[in-house]
Amino acid sequence: MLLKEILYKVNIESVVGSTDKKVQSIVFDSRKVELNSVFVAITGVAIDGHKFIKNAIELGATAVVVEKLPEDQIENVTYIQVPSTKKALAFMAANFYGNPSKDLKLVGITGTNGKTTCTSLLYRLFKSCGFKSGLISTVHILVDTTEYKATHTTPDPLTINHYLAEMRDAGVDYCFMEVSSHGIHQERTTGLHFAGGIFTNLSHDHLDYHKTFAEYRDVKKRFFDELPASAFALTNKDDKNGDVMLQNTKAVKRGYALKSFTDYRAHIIENQFGGLLLKINDQEVWCKMIGQFNAYNIAAIYGCAVELGLEPIEVLEKISQLEGVSGRFQYFTTAEDKITAIVDYAHTPDALKNVIETINAIRTKNETLITVVGCGGDRDATKRPKMGMIAASLSDKVIFTSDNPRTEDPQAILDDIEAGVEPQDFKKTVTVVDRKQAIKTAAVMAQPNDIILIAGKGHETYQEINGVRNDFDDREIIASLLNKLNK
Structure with a gap:
């Protein structure tokens, strides 16, 4: 492909050299440069790609895209200056x-909580209706039935378009994609053609990156601002930010809710460990998922499916057959002692509160709820005391432990969490830095009919400590421990 063709729609300030040259690849990591690559110098949080322009050219790059032209320019290399390399x-x-997002119906889901559940359920729902479907999520990337490993909630633009092209070539009809605030802010979703967007909710998260809640909210809103008139914008009307997302969108405005009167309304009739009985737009449906937060997720995917043209009755039938998502309120009960273990990805104050309140609404209160929870390192530290306060106030017993400490001191993270515990709740808490030992402590403490909640990591199969990802799966560990104790 010619360089000038690749630059279509790019806002160019100046060009040095010819754009009438063939390009073999686009890269933003100089280590991946090959002969006739275009190197795009990205200014990241920790690394400035402009420092690696010379390395990229030495490795074979024949064109570079920059925000600032280098003083030393090499002959036969084309330099394209732009306001934003991202x-x-x-x-x-x-x-x-080849702009693959235009050849299928791409739906983006954004919000603090619920993105993975909604995208995964929509993928399964459309697959069950006979459509070839795609998924780009925190857990994995699926090109119809072919699975690839995911590294980010929203990948970089090259990765996104690569997999969308694979989906197009495989005849995929619909793709459901998690859209994170980082992804929007870093322009990863720019240039994509969306058929629809869903807003789930907004609560405290990522303030280490966005600095203020208003900035975090406005970044989410930008996704809806940029939707085309041909798309739909489906937002949670029970969230005070639901209408904010719709203020400037050109898309068709739609809403879903449990409490507000809107286009797609769900009402909880029954909520128990066996599942949910919902009434959605005057039709009852039994779902295998649990809790009010999942009622919102189900209302969202119902609304999305109908907006995409599926028949409401068929959608409800397929929803009744859907299983929960890996690491999202995933639970089992031991046969002998009837101890229930729940593993959930809840890693924000709002998500943790939702999960514990769901458990408390279902249980009889004759059993003990033991919560095992921590917070990730090198991330928003301001949410840690809130997590500690919520866990301690809503649980009977709490074990604070490591999550993914990354490069931080695990004990320092736990000190931050403990700082939020109210004085009357101190006696409920204990701190065990080693996560496996913390889970083992919960298993030993549990008596017949008790409930153990292990929160924070969900589907993850590793624990990151000092840059090293060690094998670690909350689900496997608690299952093994309880099975041993029940023998």
Whole structure:
């Protein structure tokens, strides 16, 4: 493909050299440069790609995209200056792969909680209706039935367009994609053509990156601002930010809710460990998932499916057959002692509160709820005391432990969490730094009919400590421990 074709829609300030040259690849990591690559110099949080322009050219790059032209320019290398290399990369990636998002119906789901559940359930729902479907999520990437490993909630533009192109070539009809605030802010979704967008909710998260809640909210809103008039914008009307997301969108405005009167309304009739009985737009449906937060997720996917043209009755039938998502309120009960173990990804104050309140609404209160929870390192530290307060106030017993400490001191993270515990709740808590020992402590403490909640990591199969990812799966560990104790 010619360089000038790849640059379509890119806002160019100046060009040094020719754009009438063939390009073999686009890269933003100089280590991946090959002969006739275009190197895009991205200014990241920790690394400035402009420092690696010379390395990229030495490795074979024949064109570079920059925000600031280098003083020493090499002959026969084309330099393209743009206001934002992140935005340029997004348009270039879409052009390079033939704008694959235009050849299928792409739906983006954004919000603090519920993105993974909604995308995964929509993928399964549309597959069960006979459509070839795609998924780009925190857990994995699926090109119809072919699975790939995911590294980010929302991947970089080259990765997104690469997999969308694979989906197009495989005849995929619909793709459901998690859209994170980082992804929006870093222009990873720029240049994509969305058929629809869903807003789940907004609560405390990522303030280490966005600095203020208003900035975090406005970044989410930008996704809806940029939807085309041909798309739909489906938002949670019970969240005070639901209408904010719709203020400037050109898309068709739709809403879902449990409490507000809107287009797609769900009402909880029964909520128990066996599942949910819901009434959605005057039709009853039994679901295998649990809790009010899942009632919202189900209302969202119902509304999305109908907006995409499926028949409401068929959608309800398929919803009744859907299983829960890996690591999202995933539970089992031991045969002998009837101890229930629940593993959930809840890693924000709101998500943790939702999960514990769901358990408390279902249980008889004759059993003890033991919560095992921590917070990730090198992330928003301001939410840690809130997590501690919520866990201690809503549980009978709490074990604070490590999550993914990354490069932080695990004990320092736990000190932050403990700082939020109210004085009357101190006696409920204990701290065990080693996560496996913390889970073992919970298993030993549990008596017949008790409930153990292990929160924070959910589907993850590793624990990251000092840059090393060690094998670690909450589900496997608690299952093994309880099975041994019940023998």
